[in-house]
Structure formats: structure tokens, C-alpha cells
Amino acid sequence: MKKVALLFxxxxxxxxxxxxxxxxxxxxxxxxxxxxxxxxxxxxxxxLAPWLVLAVALLSVFVGVTVWRxxxxxxxFRRVLLGTALVVLMAPLVVAAVISRGTIFERMFASLSExxxxxxxxxxxxxxxxxxxxxxxxxxxxxxxxxxxRIVGYHHIVHDTLGGEPVVxxx
Amino acid sequence: xxxxxxxxxxxxxxMLGLNNQNFMMTDEQTGTWWQQVTGEAIQGPLAGKRLARxxxxxxxxxxxxxxxxxxxxxxxxxxxxxxxxxxxxxxxVAESPVPEVLVTGREELGAREVVIGVALGEQTKAYSRExxxxxxxxxxxxxGVPIVLAIDADGQSVRCFDRRLDGRTLELFAxxxxxxxxxxxxxxxxxxxxxGRAIDGEAAGQQLTxxxxxxxxxxxxxxxxxxxxxxxxxxxxxGDQPAVAPAATEAEAADVAGSEAAD
Numbered sequence: 001m002k003k004v005a006l007l008f009x010x011x012x013x014x015x016x017x018x019x020x021x022x023x024x025x026x027x028x029x030x031x032x033x034x035x036x037x038x039x040x041x042x043x044x045x046x047x048l049a050p051w052l053v054l055a056v057a058l059l060s061v062f063v064g065v066t067v068w069r070x071x072x073x074x075x076x077f078r079r080v081l082l083g084t085a086l087v088v089l090m091a092p093l094v095v096a097a098v099i100s101r102g103t104i105f106e107r108m109f110a111s112l113s114e115x116x117x118x119x120x121x122x123x124x125x126x127x128x129x130x131x132x133x134x135x136x137x138x139x140x141x142x143x144x145x146x147x148x149x150r151i152v153g154y155h156h157i158v159h160d161t162l163g164g165e166p167v168v169x170x171x
Numbered sequence: 172x173x174x175x176x177x178x179x180x181x182x183x184x185x186m187l188g189l190n191n192q193n194f195m196m197t198d199e200q201t202g203t204w205w206q207q208v209t210g211e212a213i214q215g216p217l218a219g220k221r222l223a224r225x226x227x228x229x230x231x232x233x234x235x236x237x238x239x240x241x242x243x244x245x246x247x248x249x250x251x252x253x254x255x256x257x258x259x260x261x262x263x264v265a266e267s268p269v270p271e272v273l274v275t276g277r278e279e280l281g282a283r284e285v286v287i288g289v290a291l292g293e294q295t296k297a298y299s300r301e302x303x304x305x306x307x308x309x310x311x312x313x314x315g316v317p318i319v320l321a322i323d324a325d326g327q328s329v330r331c332f333d334r335r336l337d338g339r340t341l342e343l344f345a346x347x348x349x350x351x352x353x354x355x356x357x358x359x360x361x362x363x364x365x366x367g368r369a370i371d372g373e374a375a376g377q378q379l380t381x382x383x384x385x386x387x388x389x390x391x392x393x394x395x396x397x398x399x400x401x402x403x404x405x406x407x408x409x410g411d412q413p414a415v416a417p418a419a420t421e422a423e424a425a426d427v428a429g430s431e432a433a434d
Contacts, residue, residue: 028188028195036213039190043204043214102185105194109186110251118244126247131233134327137242138172138227144239146232150256151245156207157184157196158245159175166175167225168184170196170207 003082006067010089013060017096020052025103049100057093064090111157115147140165173210173222191394208387208395229386230328238366261285279401282390287329288399289384291316295396297389302404303329308343308354310334311402318382319343323352323365329386332367332379 027042028034064086072078121127129135135146141163152158152171160167175182182198184205189195194207203215210222228235236242247255280286286297292314300322303309307322319334319341334341339358346353352365361372367379385392393399 025188028190034190039195039204039213042188047202103188105186105188106197110254111184111186111196113183116246116248118246121246121248123247123249126249126252129232129244129247131231131236132325133232134229135232135235135244136172136227136229137235137239138225139239140225144235144242146235146239146242146244148232148245148247149229150258150260151247151251153256153260154251154254156186156194159183160245165225166181168173168175168182168222170173170194 003067003070006063006070007085007089010060010063010067010086013056013063014089014092014096017053017056017060017093018099020049020056021096021100022104024049024100025105028103028105046103050097053093053096053100057090057097060090060093109156111159112155113159115145115158115160136169136171138162138167140167172225172227174225175222177217177220177222191391193391193394208385208391224383226381226383228330229384230330231323231325234323234328234365280389282388284389285386286389286392287320287331287384287386288392288396289313289318289320289331289382290396291318291382294400295398296400296402297392297396298402299389299404300326300329300386302402306404308345309402310343313400316382317341319354319379320384321352321354321365321367328365329384330365330367331382331384333382334379336374336377336379 024042024046027038027045067086068082072082118128129146129148134149136149136152137144137146143163145160145162147158147160147169149171152169156171158169160169175184180200182200184196184198187195187197187204190206190213195213196205196207197203197215198205198217201216203212203217203220205212205222210224212218212220228238232244280297280299285300287300287303288295288297294314296311296313298309298311298320303320303322304326307320309320311318311320317334317340318331320329320331322329334343334356336359341356341358343354343356343363346355346362353370354363355361356363356372356374359369359373361369361374361377363374363379364370367381369375369377
């Protein structure tokens with residue numbers, strides 16, 4: 001009975017870790033309204049989440065080891081069963097640890113680290129950019145560049161360097 | 172468009188999440204949280220700092236090319252072919268459900284109505300793009316600066332100019348039936364093109380100073396600029412006096428116009 005109770009406790013710890021890892025993303029999710037205090041809270045939780053998840057994970061490992069050390073009835077089958085249960089209950093902690101390192105939006109949107117130019121591109125099915133397409137145009141250090149809004153609007157964040165100046169297009 | 176250099180450090184950004192429907196990004200160097208639309212650091216080690224704005228032009232490629240014949244153009248990439256916004260993305264977004272946003276009691280315009288936002292001096296003002304399409308060019312005063320908003324026949328390309336020339340304030344009117352966008356001023360009788368250049372008349376060859384605009388949805392502009400004024404489409408514009416006495420603010424206004432203007 002004690003064994004079952006401890007395994008149940010591990011299941012709860014796994015759920016808590018998952019919730020902690022997703023919480024900062026939830027705070028920054030549409031469509032809710034945000035006050036500056038909400039954002040400050042999100043920032044705090046974003047910083048704490050990896051540590052809280054780590055603490056929960058360590059606790060879970062401790063409980064897992066305790067369960068394993070309890071007197072076991074003989075039989076390889078029971079050992080395999082218990083071992084599998086422990087792995088299944090601790091796997092979400094690994095997932096939570098990974099998730100807690102960033103918000104889910106960081107994974108959802110592919111920000112670009114560099115720009116491919118029309119003059120360099122091998123893709124002629126999508127290019128050239130049409131004369132009637134809306135662009136964001138900038139001139140820096142004597143160089144000019146146009147960024148189609150349909151591109152920046154998908155990536156949201158496009159890193160570039162123009163005229164020697166590191167710039168970022170956001171939309 | 173922003174410079175990525177803050178206090179000599181070059182930053183790289185990642186998407187972070189939404190703050191009232193406007194995304195925030197985080198930089199990999201310091202973990203600071205930045206609001207995309209204002210360039211302001213709102214949480215983290217660099218909180219309170221601002222990214223330096225790179226003046227940008229939001230126009231059709233053909234118009235951009237006219238003024239910058241040597242421009243390079245960012246290309247579409249095959250890898251993201253299925254992800255790019257559809258050509259009619261703006262309509263799709265406008266028709267999507269209106270999100271819950273901060274209630275400020277400012278519902279003069281539809282939440283997803285497209286506005287052209289201008290910030291000059293202490294004042295910010297929203298101009299409905301629909302009104303600009305119907306009435307453009309619009310002449311107005313903002314932050315003590317006489318300005319003119321121009322919209323191309325494409326209904327999307329928008330530019331704003333300081334309409335002072337050699338100490339005179341120009342009253343500008345649309346030239347109907349012109350092949351391309353043109354406006355005429357009453358003071359010098361000159362014709363001006365969409366780049367703010369006088370192409371004939373007494374002022375031929377002169378250039379009006381650019382003022383940065385931001386095209387956005389009304390709810391977003393309103394959230395970022397709670398004190399924003401709204402252009403009143405019914406107001407008679409020609410001959411209007413500036414809201415602030417020009418003598419007191421001329422120098423200050425010129426200063427602001429200089430720092431905000433595009434190159």
C-alpha cells in the first residue's frame with residue numbers, strides 16, 4: 001500500500017512539474033489582457049520555472065529511489081513492472097525540464113538569423129518579389145534593403161546586417 | 172525596424188510571447204524582455220532601455236525601388252513556402268475574432284481597423300486608413316508640427332511629411348487624375364510627388380522632411396498610446412491653426428521633426 005501511495009505522489013509531482021513548465025507560456029498567451037504587473041509576474045515565473053521544475057524532479061527521484069528500496073516480493077516480472085512505472089513517472093520531468101527553458105512561442109515561430117537576398121536565391125518559383133508587394137524599406141550606411149511584409153509577418157523576427165549596422169525587422 | 176546594438180552589445184532575439192496581442196521578444200545575451208512595437212525593454216537586466224529605431228518606409232516595392240534604385244530585396248525561401256502570409260492576410264486578420272484587450276473606453280474606431288499612427292513631440296495621433304484613402308492627402312498639425320499624410324493610389328503605401336518649407340507652411344491638395352500620386356501646394360504652386368519632392372513649380376527640386384509612421388490595428392495603437400488623439404474626418408483642415416502656439420514651440424518642434432524624420 002505504501003508503494004502505491006508513493007507512486008501516486010510521483011504522478012502528482014510529474015503533473016506539478018509539467019504545469020510549472022507551461023505556466024509562463026500560459027501567462028503570455030493570447031487572448032488575455034495583460035497589465036504591467038502580469039508581465040512582471042510572467043518574467044519572475046519564467047526565471048523561476050527551471051529551478052522549480054528541477055526541485056520537483058529531485059524530489060521525484062528521491063521518492064523513486066525510496067520506492068525501489070522498499071522490500072520487494074520475488075520475481076523478475078514485478079521488478080520490470082516497477083522499473084517501468086518509475087521510468088514512466090519520471091519521463092514527464094525530463095520533458096518539463098526542457099519546456100521550462102523557454103516559452104512554447106519560442107519554438108512555434110522560426111525567427112530568422114540571416115537574410116537571403118533575391119540576388120543570391122536559388123528559388124525562382126517564389127521570387128522575384130512582386131512590384132505590388134508591400135515591403136518595409138530601410139537605408140543604413142548608404143545601403144538600402146526591402147523586406148517583404150509577408151515574410152517578416154511570418155517569421156516575426158528577422159536578423160540582418162545592413163551598411164555595417166546590425167538590425168532586426170519585427171512585424 | 173531596430174538597431175540590434177544596445178550599449179555596444181549586439182543582441183539576437185527570440186520570440187517570447189504576447190503582451191496584449193503585441194509580441195515580446197527576449198534577447199539571448201541578457202534575457203531582457205522587449206516589446207516589439209515600441210522597442211522598449213520592459214523586464215530584465217536592460218529594462219528601461221530602448222532599441223534605436225531605424226527609420227523605415229512601408230510601401231509597395233515599386234515605390235521603394237523608385238527612390239532607392241540600388242536597393243537589395245529579401246527573397247522568399249523554399250523552406251518556408253507554406254508558411255508565408257497569404258497575399259490577402261490583412262483581410263483575414265481583420266475578420267478574425269476581436270481579442271479581449273485592455274478596456275480603456277476608447278472605442279471610437281473598430282478594434283481591428285487599420286490606422287496610421289504618428290508620434291511628434293508629446294502628441295500621438297491615429298489616422299484611419301479608410302479616411303486617408305477617401306480624403307488623402309490629409310494636412311494636420313501634431314505636436315506643433317504641420318504635417319501631411321499621403322497615401323498612394325494602391326491604398327496601402329503611406330508616407331508622412333513635415334510640410335514646412337523655408338519658413339512657410341504649405342497647404343497641400345490632391346492633384347486629381349494624375350498618372351501617379353501628386354499633390355499641389357497653394358503657397359508656391361508647386362507639384363509634389365509621393366517621395367515629398369517638388370517636381371515642378373517655384374519649389375522644384377526641394378524635398379519635404381519625412382516623418383515616421385506606424386501602420387497598425389487601432390486596438391494595438393491605442394494600447395501602446397493610451398493618450399492618442401484621433402483624426403476627426405469631419406473637421407475642416409485647410410486653414411486650421413496649430414493646437415499649440417507656433418511661436419513657443421517652433422524651435423522645439425523643429426528639433427522633434429529632425430530627430431523623428433526618416434533619412
